[in-house]
Amino acid sequence: QVQLVESGGGVVQPGRSLRLSCAGSGFPFRSYGMHWVRQAPGKGLEWVALISYDGSKKYYADPVKGRFTISRDISKNTLFLQMNSLRLEDTAVYFCAKDHDISGNYYYGVDVWGQGTTVTVSS
Amino acid sequence: DIQMTQSPSSVSASEGDRVTITCRASQGISTWLAWYQQKAGKAPKFLIYAASSLQRGVPSRFSGSGSGTEFTLSISSLQPEDFATYHCQQTKSFPLTFGGGTKVEIK
Numbered sequence: 475q476v477q478l479v480e481s482g483g484g485v486v487q488p489g490r491s492l493r494l495s496c497a498g499s500g501f502p503f504r505s506y507g508m509h510w511v512r513q514a515p516g517k518g519l520e521w522v523a524l525i526s527y528d529g530s531k532k533y534y535a536d537p538v539k540g541r542f543t544i545s546r547d548i549s550k551n552t553l554f555l556q557m558n559s560l561r562l563e564d565t566a567v568y569f570c571a572k573d574h575d576i577s578g579n580y581y582y583g584v585d586v587w588g589q590g591t592t593v594t595v596s597s
Numbered sequence: 598d599i600q601m602t603q604s605p606s607s608v609s610a611s612e613g614d615r616v617t618i619t620c621r622a623s624q625g626i627s628t629w630l631a632w633y634q635q636k637a638g639k640a641p642k643f644l645i646y647a648a649s650s651l652q653r654g655v656p657s658r659f660s661g662s663g664s665g666t667e668f669t670l671s672i673s674s675l676q677p678e679d680f681a682t683y684h685c686q687q688t689k690s691f692p693l694t695f696g697g698g699t700k701v702e703i704k
Contacts, residue, residue, distance in 0.1 A: 519633075520695065521694060582631065582646040582688060583631030585652060587641055590640055
């Protein structure tokens, strides 16, 4: 079945870096855009970033622009989120998610989510 | 950026009730809106896309409507498994943005 499994979360000090991974299976990974979405404790969902199916286009939320980098390795069916200069407010559960639309228009939302990986930024 | 506002932030209802949740966009987004259901400690579940299209496998008691700046998610007859938090998301332009969520609680 279609599955996304995140890893790489942990506790990190402010200003340090962390790299999240998300392994996809059960669908043609190379054909879909992929997202990262986060949820701070007790808060709503916040979209973080999108990478197009071929990696040629990347979009970011303003709070992470210039600090986070989304990438993918199609040969390994894996999505990444490199997080640099981490701040206290980056503390959240990070979900990777598959775009619903294979055409690459990104108009239809995300239809498959991973279980999430927890990132805690604390001194 | 497009701001999404959900109301109410929480609603108490009984099994069998009809529940309606509203999502407003700060500017017109046509019908580029998705809805998700999230239970405590779990990942969100995809319910509706393009404002009114039901994702495969989602029960027909869920429905979505609206266009432009005002949208609704309705649950026609609330079931025990429907008690959860519901999120809307505009998918018209980047950055994609979510509403603050609506918690549907047991009365």
